[in-house]
Amino acid sequence: MATMKGILGRLSSLSLPELGRATAVPVPPVGPEYTIDQLARQANTTVRNVRAYQDRGIIPPPERRGRAGVYNADHLSRLRIVGQLLARGYTLSSIGELIEALDQGQNLAQVIGIESAVASPWSDEQPVTFTLQDLVKLFDGNFDPRLLASVVDLEILQQQGGKFLAPSPKMIHAASELVRIGIPLADMLNVVGLLRANVERAAEAMVQLIDRHLLDKYGNGLPPPEESAEIGDLIWRLRPLVEMAVHAEVSRAMQRAASQHLGDRLSHVLEQFERSRQPAAQPGDDDA
Template sequence: MPNTPPPDSPTPSPDAARLSADMPTGVAPRNEYTVDELARVSDTTVRNVRAYQDRGLLAPPEKRGRVGVYDDTHVSRLKLINHLLARGYTLANIQDLIKAVDEGHDLRSILGLETAIGGRWSREHPRKYSLIELLQMFGDKATPAALAKAVDLGLLERDGLSFVSGSPTALAAGATLAREGIALADLLDAVGTARPHFSAVAKALVDLVVRQLDRYDPDALPPPADVPALVDAIWRVRPLAMVLVESEMNRALEEASGDYLGDRVAAIMAKKLGESAGNPPGNPTAGPKKPPKQ
């Protein structure tokens, strides 16, 4: 019976057809590709194929005479590389991951560990805003200087004539504060002042999460059998860290607002009491005269 390729396989070139005919009998049929065909079915370029081979990311082809023969294992590897590049990995990162896979790690477990440690902590989705929308939210406070400062702080990101916010909730909160009369420049200054402190808190909490890896060699991945349980442990720690942040932030806000507003109310009360006791307006902090000690 002739060895017919599956219906979804690419039309073989003359070289590939000749190479397939040269296959020994008794070997399971497989899709075979020249380098041009491999690049086409893998949505990449011949130049990339060569570069990945040079870096050891892609196994060299089987040589049959002067022609290199690739198969579906090369297609799978190239699709994996494309997927990882789209997720933001560098070629050096991918090289480490592929080395780990070759050493017996399950790639899904490795990616799960990476997501557990480095994935987004917020469930918010970025949202694009036109300049008109920002003006509607912030009014005339959305000056070019304020927008430029928000971009510098990473609160907004330019996208052509529009802006993207990574946290629409925070942007809406800022708009509400601005409508309540808080100057946008002062609000942005407060964010800039507070950010180093938040960064220090975040580092401490991330250290708690990553410390789950301290029992392993810092330059190596955990043993494959340990990775799933480790991923589960890290996912359990993450929400607890967020609870700790919220609790401590609430405590700090209560202390700060209590101290500050308490002092402010005391000053107002002292002024009112002073006025009612007949003290001149120029001396608002003077209260009623204390009775002489007996």
């Protein structure tokens, strides 16, 4: 993700003096809570890794409520940062040392506050797991297992052993409704692929705006402590504005496309109607 790359670039470029600065903590809105299984799924890791990171002190322990452990958005943000650094080739040992240094300087809260504002889930949907039998039943027997590869490639479903995790169950239910009214799933997947490419380009451009206008002015470093809380809060306030802009543009495009196609169809019907009103040619008319 563009912004996370920028943030992690700033994180990896910090010098030791910068690590020691105290900082204000951006306070995001109260976010979702997770079990350890839900946390692992959201962070694209495993329960085993989450426990291993806890044992190493890379992520803090969960809040205990009776016998259950409850995780929050800060745990998810830290796991995402760890995943990004691992993907860049850093070892778990060096990540642990860096996070320990950041914790001591209280700068990790600054990084996590901004990362939470940028990368926290933009939907309150909870993932749902389906078996193949569940999918066939949901689609009234019209789910073609041969399409599973395309569905997984589009990340509409994520295969987990013999089961499939749907990050957005609404997408699966919408697909089943479209199939029920007669639209083939394969055709819908083609449209989703087209939509995905365009939306990702727009999302990338939008994220680059945030990075360029809110973070680039700090160079390769992080915002100063006195400004970090304000930036985190500003990004939280921008999120619903971005969602409204996307919704408005989708609505405008759908209205325009629907009106155009309806107009084309009505125009065709009108032409047929006009032809039906013309008197039939009589024998000898051409000789007149």
